[in-house]
Amino acid sequence: MNGQPVVDVLVVGAGQAGLGTAHWLGRAGIDDVLVVEAADAVGQVWRDRWESLQLFTPRRFSSLPGMPFPPGPTATPSRLEMADYLAAYVARYGLSVRTAAPVRLLALDDGAFVAQLPQGAVRARHVVVATGAYGRPRVPAAADDLDGSVHQLHSSSYRRPGDVPEGPVLVVGGGNSAAQLALELAGRHEVTVAAPVVPPFLPERLLGVSIYWWLLLSGVLNAGTGTPVGRFVRSRPEAVLGRQLRRAVRAGAVRLHASPVVAADGPRVCLADGTSLRPRSVLWCTGFESDTAWIDVPGALADDGSPRHEKGASPLPGLHWMGLPWQTRVNSSLIDGVDRDARRTARRIAAALRADAPLRRAD
Template sequence: MSEQPTAVDVLVVGAGQAGLGTAHHLLRVGVTDVLVVEAAGAIGQVWRDRWESLRLFTPRRFSSLPGMPFPPGPTRTPSRLEMADYLAAYTRRSGLPVRTSAPVVRLGRDGGAFAVRTPDGVVRARHVVVATGAYRRPLVPAAAEDLDGSVHQVHSSSYRRPGELPEGPVLVVGGGNSAAQLALELAGRHEVTVAAPTEPRFLPERVLGVSIYWWLLLGGVLNAGASTPVGRFLRARPEAVLGRRLRRAVREGAVRLIASPVVAADGPRVRLADGTELRPRTVLWCTGFAPDTGWVDVPGALAEDGSPRHARGASPVAGLHWMGLPWQTRVNSSLIDGVDRDARRTARRIAAELRVRRAG
């Protein structure tokens, strides 16, 4: 491994949709001294490593990155493998400079530049765009530690297929789209109970034969700013479940749904806030992710809880930028189709700052 530093104008950390979209726009505005580093061994590997039946919730039209429409296919929404292939093809077509198998161990300062350490050495950069997504560390309630070994536990990020779970009742903890999709998948093999923190809101996938995403786009909801009345209203509400299959399964008795969060566990028992006690053989935690920014060692970059400090993606630390954050600027900032505007804004900001530096 070489320990010789590499110097670039812009280093993008993460080759998911946010990082690739940003690199695309950087090249378009004339910033060519760019390097994208990706922890995984291949573009799109994160998608390949998710559960086998995973499908995107967004239709193909809303699963595209800037400059390359998502290809047509036999299903309305893409599979995880289609998404992985698309990201790899996007990288090739756009000519993006990506270095894989390069996890960032530490992001720090080195004089007037940033020093980014990877297993292959140090990369120095005037600007760094963190596009890893702020929430990548699996999050489970503290009660998980009080379950004994008779209960098989798995987070949704590690779940692959139904056959991996032991026989017996399954408790799916969570009220979002992942919880709904996995509960339905497991209902054919197991007695499934879903413990949702609140009563789920179910949205139809189609209205008058048209994808609900088109209605949300035409109604201005998808592009509503985070600080607008619409944005503030949506942020205050729990995640909506797209599709009504889970609600139908509950009505038909195929899945049991309890709108009450997990508050405690004791040996083989799980207790909910409403007093319900369950004895599952498996607990599938669909409880989201926590900030994974421990590698960022830049004073002023993070809040006390480890979350990014930023204004519309711009860090208070000069030269540091965030991309792909939930509610970064708009409702759909963390969705694939929402990358375009934020990436364009970030690229233009970086290009302007580089021009000022060179002029000075």
């Protein structure tokens, strides 16, 4: 193949999905695996989040295959603990990870995948795209219609309350990030939350036990995407873990509008229910979307740029997806949920490599 060496498997992304897959590839006897990571260090994406960030999942549910998350002073890990854990995971299993190596283009050439990196091209028989669905911050189009008097930032750029100027703050979003940051800012700002609907608030503990244990024991966490339980969970708004925001709203410390942002005009933000707000700052906690613009492989993507796959398997031989929300189960995109999907992917790749081995020997 053009005289260039070919790795058996290239894993794009050194987050939980990529590292969990690399682990199971090794357990399947596949040694020729290279993981490439766009950031300068493994776990950097966690270090770059806001300073007070705590994971929503307890330590027991924050582990990758084969390595329990270490104990600590809090029930859930901090962002820095998570970053350190991922780096320790790489060291423990001797995974081959190349950092500061964003894939600028993935294409097919002469029967192999070719990934263009700043350091040069890497050819691979199989590619696992493990960048997840959180590659690019998502901001509503209305943001472009706000004038310069309104300070705007996405949750991915927020670090601490001092990043937000004095004055009223509008937090846009109805998920866990919006709830956490609204509470943090309420200590020094007048905070309003604009959410599409009133989010369901789950208790962090029930009868003294983490709600995650109840979700596991009831079968909800591992419910398949196409099962009645999976379809029900997917049809519901994102649940907020903890009831602190609900208490703050009832106490008048935070205002909540259950109405989405539909437009903006100069200094004003307009909601679907007709409410017009004039915040000094807007914090967009509106999530992320997949960044697949670097993939130039015919048939790999749908018209909207989303991955084409069946339980992580692309219709194109040799291409695989990992860490996607609802890939196979409710918890596919959660840290602890990586295990089963990673094993499935590793077994699929191992079977394909075994089937191809006689052909490679003949070549």
